[in-house]
Amino acid sequence: MSNSKALKAGSLLERAAEIYDFSSGLKVAPAEARPVEPAPPAPLAETAAPEPVAAPIAPAPRVSPAPAPEAPRRAVPAGRRGQVDREALRQGGYIVPDAPATGLAEEFRIIKRQLLLGVADERIAADKRQTILVCSSHPDEGKTFCALNLALSLATEKDVEVLLVDGDFNKPEILSILGLEAGPGLVDAIADPSADADAFVIRTDIEGLSVLPAGRQANNVTELLASERTRQVLADLTVRHPRRIILFDSPPALMASPASVLAAQVGQVMMVVRADETTEADLREAVGLLSGCDQLSLMLNGTGYAATGRRFGSYYGIGQ
DSSP states (O other): OOHHHHHHTOOHHHHHHHHOOOOTTOOOOOSSSSOOOOOOOOOOOOOOOOOOOOOOOOOOOOOOOOOOOOOOOOOOOOOEEEOOOHHHHHHHTOOOTTSOOOHHHHHHHHHHHHHHHHHTOTTSOTTTTTEEEEEESSTTSSHHHHHHHHHHHHTTOTTOEEEEEEOOSSSOOHHHHHTOOOOOOHHHHHHOTTOOGGGGOEEESSTTEEEEOOOSOOTTHHHHHTSHHHHHHHHHHHHTOTTEEEEEEOOOTTTOTHHHHHHTTSSEEEEEEETTTSOHHHHHHHHHHTTTOSOEEEEEESOOOOTTSOOHHHHTTOOO
């Protein structure tokens, strides 16, 4: 359409005024001076209103529920590090790591095999299988000597790590024998509910061997050991370390009460009997005090040389 025709047809406002009477007062002046009556509006054809069309509703996106956050795992504290004085072990007559086999080493290999059978024995409660107590009736019967040598022997196992606990709270000796520095230990972990016993463990330079000191001196050690907190501490020390065996060096059963309390917390008790010194009466009384543990074995210590006896050292070419 040309521009001239568009002008003749009138402006949009003029055309709208011809068709729709917006208001009686609305008038559009023509180009001429004389007003012109507008033509009556033509009737509009009735058209059916279009049916409403429902807009398609997009399906709501499926939202997967957020996964529940995992409970944070308790990290195992790094603990302390310590270097064992091997020369002190040699001078004290103990088993020396990585040294040639000796008669003493072979004796403790036999002893530990029996104890390892107990660790795997399903007749022992599952929460106690990994705990062993080394005890004696009186002082100077060799319990600390046997406990330390047994720990050194167990540490050589490929599938086992051993935690030696100095449980002779009044007269702790393990750290001084090994040349390790003193520090907090088992008593501190039991007395403080917020403490983590693993933080007090000393990792030694002997592979597979760790030490937990006795800890601070306390007048209520027996009551602390009998508490539920002790069971929790021992559980933490084993559950997070499935290969760990806890070995206690306890005070003499007839001299201090903690021994009988510890016996109820462990799966096995190894009773050290001094040859020609421990009396049968004392042994029976001590065994009665340790009856909280069902698995009790005896180890004869300090036997003299017998011509017809076995000599493991001679088999390996080592004189006795």
